[in-house]
Amino acid sequence: MVAEGRLPPPGRHRRRRPRPSPAAAVRHARRGDPGLARPPGAGTLGDRLSRGADRGAVPRRLGRQEPPGRRARRPPAGRRARRDAGRARRPDAPPPAGRLLRRRRGAGRAAAPADPDADRRAFAVAHASSPDEAPAPADAPPSPGRRGDRVSDDRPVGLFDSGVGGLTVLDAVARRLPAENLLYLGDTARLPYGTKSRETVRRYALRAVSLLLERDVKALVVACNTATALALDAIREKSPVPVLGVIEPGARAAVARARDVEGPGGPRGPIAVLATEATVASDAYGSAIRALDPGRPVLNVACPLFVPLAEEGWTENEVARAAAARHLKPVVEAEARTVVLGCTHYPLLARTIAAALGPEVELVDSAESTARALEALLPVSARRDALQAGETHLLVTDASERLRRVAGRFLGREAALLELVDLP
Structure with missing residues (x-):
């Protein structure tokens, strides 16, 4: 009860606060109160906060003598007691780390760790759901394929074709992904694939x-249209990559190019596909185009002379122009x-083909x-x-x-080193 004629200080609760025990009085007494015992080496408040001693040392009660070398300890009370009790009820709780660990150890045993990331790793280890998720120690060697914090997969990307035609794809991939290692296989001993049967191409x-x-x-x-048309399903079934x-x-x-050419709302004309005899017979391009653009007319045109001309390097001479005029006649007629x-x-003969079809x-x-x-x-x-720049292996x-010269056109240098392999 508040005494008559006296008002409680503003901002304070009206209930009477319990009188603290002597131990609490010692703990909460101000620094200047006379007669209070100060733990040896406690120093000023700033010194204790900087060293963490304020959180680990407990002052002795007045009038009590402790054995030399031993400090009195008191059971924790208040929030600390409730916190420790809750941790004891949770057996899966992680061990203390970081500031909590230093607080419990005291100033003399809580020196700053030599490794600045020690606390972070200790926390990660304590909270990892499995041993594999825990980070490696600071002195552990990096994992294979790592460059510091960067992950690098140095394995090559494999490409193959019946001959040098797939080098057009290799060149595009090298420009798009210049850091990748590329391994190209040209089955030049068995070309062309376009005149072979389905079973032979798959084998x-x-x-x-x-x-x-x-x-x-x-x-x-699969940098070969014929192999893609006839063997892609079998390759995917076998390959783990x-x-x-x-x-x-x-x-x-x-399809995207045709829509751009025609414009919105314009009439849909045919898309012509120049391919080998095997690709034309499979209608692989026609099926893919119609799946993307239903109702789109597709004109498949077999051009069997283009592959031998490209392999021989005869791409812009009279023979190439005569072959283009013969093969492209249906395309011109279909507009x-x-x-x-x-x-x-066929991209090796792109200039000859474009000249035969016209600029439109x-x-x-x-x-x-x-x-x-x-x-x-x-x-x-x-x-x-x-x-890092990637390497190309042929x-x-x-x-x-002849193969060295043609390959050099795509690689920007003479392909002097080729590895000769044998396919059983």
Whole structure:
């Protein structure tokens, strides 16, 4: 009860506060009160806060003698007692770390750790759900493939084709992903694939894939339209790594280009596909285009002479122009304004083809769209460190000087070193 004529100080509760015990009086007494015992070495308030001693030392009660070298300890009370009791009821609680650990140890045993990240790692270890999630010690060597905090997958990307035509895809991938290591296999001893049966193409393609998988590639690009059309399903069934063909990216690029050429609301004309005989017979491009743009007319045109011309390097001479005039006649008659180069060899004859069709025709090369699709396929964790330049390694089943010259056109230098391999 408040005495008559006296008001409680503003901002304070009207209930009478209990009188503190002698021990509490010692703990809460001000520094200047006479007669209070100060723990040895306690120093000023600033000194104790800087060393953490204020939280670990307990002052002795007045009139009580302790054995030498021993300090009196008192059971915790208040919030600290409730906190410790709650921790005792939780057997899965993590051990103390960081400031709490230093508070419990006291000033003499809570020196700053030599490793500035020790507290962070201790917390991570205590809260890791499994041992695999706990961070490595500070002096542990980095994991394989790591560059400091950067993750790098140095395994190569594997590409294969029946010959040098797939180098158009290799060139696009090298420009799109310059840091990646590239391993290219050209089955030059068995080209062309476009005139072979379905069973033969599948057998050749699976052998090429087996060799690339033995070289520990992290992804496969079937840089051959014929192999994509006839063997992509079998390759994906066998491969433990992601597999990308060239037909679906090429079909997407063709549909987008045709819509740009026609404009919104314009009449939909046919998309012409120049390909090998095997690709035309499979109608792989037609199926992919119609799936993306239902009702779109597709004109498949077989151009069997283009692959041998590209392999021989005869891309802009009289023979190439005569072959283009013969093969492209159906495209001119159909007035197709979007033409897909449905074989990775055909971009080598792009100038000759464009001259035969006229300037109003748009040529679609699946190499660029395939490189973009590969970039989207590879997650960041599967990329090679972007700070380092990638290397290109060429494998061929039949080496020749002609192949070196053609490969040099794409690599920007003479391909003097080719590894000759044999596919069983």
